[in-house]
Amino acid sequence: MQNQNDQSRMDRIVSLAKRRGFVFQSSEIYGGLNGFWDYGPLGVALKRNLKDAWWHDMVAGHDELATLTGAPSPYEMTGLDCTIIMHPQVWKCSGHFDLFHDWMIDCRESKRRYRYDHLHGRWAAHRGKKVFVTTDASGDEAAPATVARAQKFFGLRAKQVDEIEWGGGLESLQQAIAAGSATLADTLGPDATAPGSLTEPREFNLMFETRIGALAGDDEDRAFLRPETAQGIFVNFKNVLDTSRVRVPFGIAQVGKSFRNEITPRNFTFRSREFEQMEIEFFCKPADSAAWYRYWRDRRWKWYLDLGLTAGRLQLREHAADELSHYSVGTADIEYAFPFLAAGEFGELEGIAHRGDFDLRSHMEGKLVRQDGGLVVETGPDGKPRHKGSGKDLSYFDDITRERFVPHVIEPSAGADRATLAFLCDAYHEDEVPDEDGKPRSRTVLKLHPRLAPVKAAILPLVKKDGMPEVAIDLYRALKPHMACQYDEKGSVGRRYARQDEAGTPWCLTVDGQSLADRTVTLRDRDSLVQQRVAIDEVVDLLRDKLS
Ligand code: GAP
Numbered sequence: 106m107q108n109q110n111d112q113s114r115m116d117r118i119v120s121l122a123k124r125r126g127f128v129f130q131s132s133e134i135y136g137g138l139n140g141f142w143d144y145g146p147l148g149v150a151l152k153r154n155l156k157d158a159w160w161h162d163m164v165a166g167h168d169e170l171a172t173l174t175g176a177p178s179p180y181e182m183t184g185l186d187c188t189i190i191m192h193p194q195v196w197k198c199s200g201h202f203d204l205f206h207d208w209m210i211d212c213r214e215s216k217r218r219y220r221y222d223h224l225h226g227r228w229a230a231h232r233g234k235k236v237f238v239t240t241d242a243s244g245d246e247a248a249p250a251t252v253a254r255a256q257k258f259f260g261l262r263a264k265q266v267d268e269i270e271w272g273g274g275l276e277s278l279q280q281a282i283a284a285g286s287a288t289l290a291d292t293l294g295p296d297a298t299a300p301g302s303l304t305e306p307r308e309f310n311l312m313f314e315t316r317i318g319a320l321a322g323d324d325e326d327r328a329f330l331r332p333e334t335a336q337g338i339f340v341n342f343k344n345v346l347d348t349s350r351v352r353v354p355f356g357i358a359q360v361g362k363s364f365r366n367e368i369t370p371r372n373f374t375f376r377s378r379e380f381e382q383m384e385i386e387f388f389c390k391p392a393d394s395a396a397w398y399r400y401w402r403d404r405r406w407k408w409y410l411d412l413g414l415t416a417g418r419l420q421l422r423e424h425a426a427d428e429l430s431h432y433s434v435g436t437a438d439i440e441y442a443f444p445f446l447a448a449g450e451f452g453e454l455e456g457i458a459h460r461g462d463f464d465l466r467s468h469m470e471g472k473l474v475r476q477d478g479g480l481v482v483e484t485g486p487d488g489k490p491r492h493k494g495s496g497k498d499l500s501y502f503d504d505i506t507r508e509r510f511v512p513h514v515i516e517p518s519a520g521a522d523r524a525t526l527a528f529l530c531d532a533y534h535e536d537e538v539p540d541e542d543g544k545p546r547s548r549t550v551l552k553l554h555p556r557l558a559p560v561k562a563a564i565l566p567l568v569k570k571d572g573m574p575e576v577a578i579d580l581y582r583a584l585k586p587h588m589a590c591q592y593d594e595k596g597s598v599g600r601r602y603a604r605q606d607e608a609g610t611p612w613c614l615t616v617d618g619q620s621l622a623d624r625t626v627t628l629r630d631r632d633s634l635v636q637q638r639v640a641i642d643e644v645v646d647l648l649r650d651k652l653s
Contacts, residue, residue, distance in 0.1 A: 112246065115444040118533050119373055121549060125607055127151065127529065128374060140370030140378035142522070147608055150559030150589060152381075152525045156360050158556050159383045159519070160184070162408060164358045175403050177396045180387075181355040183345065187337025189362060190315065190328050195336050197492035198467045201312060205332060208279070208306040209368045215296035220368040221279050221306045226292065228272030229255040237287040239278050239303075241295045241369065244447035248275055250295075258293055279306075311365045313378075330364035335516060337361075338386040339464045342499055353501050353512050354397065356387040360521065372445045374522045375452060381521035388501070388512035391462070395435070397515045398459040402437045405457055405517045409439060409524075413554040414531050418442040420451045434459040441527040454527055455519035462511040465499040469511075528557055532609060538634060541599045551609030552632050555652055560610045561588040562648055565601050567617040569594050576641070577616040580626065583645055588652060606631060612651075614644060 122128040126145030130137035144152055167182045196202045208221035219241050226239035229251070236258060240250035255269050281287035293300045313330040331337065338357045345357055360383045370376050389397045406421050424436040436458040440451035463480060467473050471490035473480040483491040502509045532551040540546040555561060564581045566573035574594055581592040591610075593601050598615060605613055613629040620626050625638045628647075639647060 112244075112445060114533075115373070115530075117535075117549075118444065118530055121533065121551075121607065122148070122373075122529065140367055140376070142374045142377055147559045148525075151529070151553070151557060151609075152521060154557045154559065155525055155528065156381070156383060156521050158412065159408075159521075160358070160360060163356075163385060173400075173404070175400045177393050177400065178354065181351050182358060182385075183349060183351055183355065184358045185338055185341055185345070186361065187334065187341065187359060189331050189364070190317070191331060191337065191340070193328055194492065194495075195340055195468075196312065196329050196332075198472050198494050199336050199339075199464070200467070200472060201329075201332055201336075202310075202492070203472070205312060206308040206310045207368055209309045210306045211304045212294040212297055212302050213304060214298065214302035215294065217294075217296050218368060219295065222277065223369055224278040224295065225251075225275045226278050226281065226287065227251055227275050228287070229259075230270045230272065231255075231259040231261070231268060234259065235272075235291070236300050237278075237281070237292045239292055239295050243371070244445060244450060247447075251275065254293065254295070258298070309366075309368060311367065313364045313366050331362075332365050333363050333518070334359045334361045334382045334384045335386060335464070335518065338384070339468055339499075339514075340495075342386075342388070342465060343497060346501065353503065354387065354389040354393065356385045358383070358385045360384075372443070372452075374526050375443065375445070377522060380523075383519045383521050383524075385517045386464075387515040387517070389515065390503075391510060391513045394459060394461070394513035394515065398435055398457070401515050401517050402457045405455055405519070406439055409454070409527075412528070412557060413552075414441065414527060418531065422451070430458070430460075433463075434461055441523075441531075443527065444530055452523070453520075454523050455517060457515070457517045460514040460516050462513055464514055465511050466494075468495055469497060469499045470494045528553060541597065546599070546603075548603055548606055550606040550631060553609035553611070555611045558609045558611050559589065560591050560605070560608055561652060562590040562612045562614055563601070563605045563610050564590060564592050565598060565613055565615045566594050567598055567615055571618070572621055573616045573618075576620055577614075580614060580616065580641055580644060584648065587645055587649055602629065612648060 125147055127148035129143045129145055131141035131143050132138050164182045164184050169179055169181045172179050209218055210221045211218050223241050224239045225247050226237050229236055229238045238251045238255045238258065240247055240254060242250040252266060256266050259269065261268065278292065289303050290301045292303055294303045312332050315328050315330060316326045317328050318326055338359055345351060361381060362379060363382050364379050367376050367378050370378055387397060387401060409419060410416055418441055420440045422438045422440055429436055436456055438453045439455045441454050443452045446452060463473060466480065471482045471494040472492040474483040485491045500509050500511045532553045534550050534552055536548060536550065537545040538548050562584060564577045566577040578592060581590060584590045602613055611631045615627045615629065624641045626641055627636045628639045629636045
């Protein structure tokens with residue numbers, strides 16, 4: 106078994122992603138832009154296949170007449186595509202304007218900025234000098250980073266490192282300050298040479314701001330790039346109800362870009378400033394909402410497994426009561442053990458949240474806050490709502506039971522980039538295969554699920570003569586209308602297999618001398634390496650069957 110959690114493995118995945126055109130740094134020729142990534146020819150196909158699989162499995166292919174396993178009843182699914190810039194009041198009522206922030210901390214010496222909750226540190230002492238050494242490194246790199254920082258601070262040579270006395274293990278700086286076991290005055294910042302250079306933590310709203318219109322200037326023109334796609338769905342709830350025949354329970358899905366001005370984007374595409382989300386807002390009767398929450402949690406968990414993520418690297422984590430958002434009745438995260446994390450650590454792929462009636466009520470009544478166990482409109486010093494809602498009636502009338510209610514919402518909210526990264530990491534394998542002479546050759550292979558693979562099949566004439574290219578081109582043209590495939594005649598067949606393995610292509614079809622005699626080709630399976638002869642005329646149906 107390969108060691109899955111290690112930074113060098115992650116480095117090799119990043120290198121493959123760049124070398125084979127999966128992911129590039131945005132604006133790379135100008136030095137790149139931190140937190141922004143572009144998808145290259147293979148990457149765009151992988152991410153599109155992932156989003157298409159999600160849309161198909163959750164929306165377009167959903168059987169609204171059946172009661173699916175675990176679902177309390179049949180339900181309908183529909184979709185939306187909303188704008189990225191919305192009325193600023195949307196974000197005031199949703200709570201993002203007041204509450205969507207992280208705590209940041211600046212270093213007066215290095216001029217660098219850190220997310221407060223990302224700093225970890227520990228006490229180090231040497232010959233009567235004591236300092237709380239911090240680092241912004243994560244995972245397995247954090248502890249060695251503090252050793253290196255302390256060694257430099259005390260001016261020690263490598264062989265003197267053992268002379269450092271450590272006061273306990275690594276802990277969060279935020280928690281150490283809150284507990285009074287460290288002070289900012291004693292703290293050596295991650296890039297500072299002397300303690301005391303870190304500023305008091307400050308709030309930093311993560312929404313990107315922009316201005317609307319040519320004469321933009323005053324506060325009225327201030328607008329925000331959406332930090333989630335969800336709000337577009339809530340504010341269109343009434344439009345969807347009034348224009349389609351959906352009945353509760355039903356879900357509205359949306360896939361699209363979101364923007365967050367993350368203080369410290371990191372770990373390749375994992376935490377980016379521009380990313381895509383795949384979100385569902387599922388509207389149901391309050392009494393049924395707990396059952397729907399469980400259904401969606403389990404359904405989304407199974408989706409990742411069905412597409413091939415290794416079960417042992419996935420975790421379903423129910424939030425503890427004190428972790429829940431102020432409006433949430435229950436939330437679970439689907440998490441993946443990314444290779445850049447320390448052993449035992451997981452990163453979030455998707456959150457499934459029971460949001461009650463918080464969102465629809467917020468957009469009706471105004472920004473809500475929790476009070477005495479319930480939700481009330483937050484008021485300002487003048488007693489008026491702090492952020493006024495739309496005043497529109499977003500309740501639902503059930504014409505069969507004659508009940509009117511504000512539906513409760515279950516929200517499965519997934520990140521398309523994070524899922525793409527998880528599938529890429531999970532698919533990455535290094536193994537040995539026999540070359541054309543039967544000698545072992547090391548190979549890098551992406552064992553992607555065929556639905557996700559950017560290219561489904563490669564058609565390779567064994568040599569560029571004797572009529573083989575003509576047969577191969579005919580086969581390519583027969584297959585192309587049905588699936589993404591490539592024709593490749595350049596280089597030895599071994600090198601061509603290796604190229605396709607790195608791209609994650611599940612099947613290679615090789616046209617050889619025998620093909621001309623009996624109209625068969627060899628079908629090579631990327632994972633098992635089994636090669637079988639199949640009739641050319643059956644290839645299209647065979648691969649279509651395998652794909653479905
Ligand atoms: N509407 C709920 C919502 O947005 P979230 O947990 O903040 O919830 C949902 O985001 C998903 O979006 C996350 O599970 C993650 O996959 C993705 N995501 C969030 N922030 C991200 C970032 N900075 N970079 C990449 N993906 C991100």
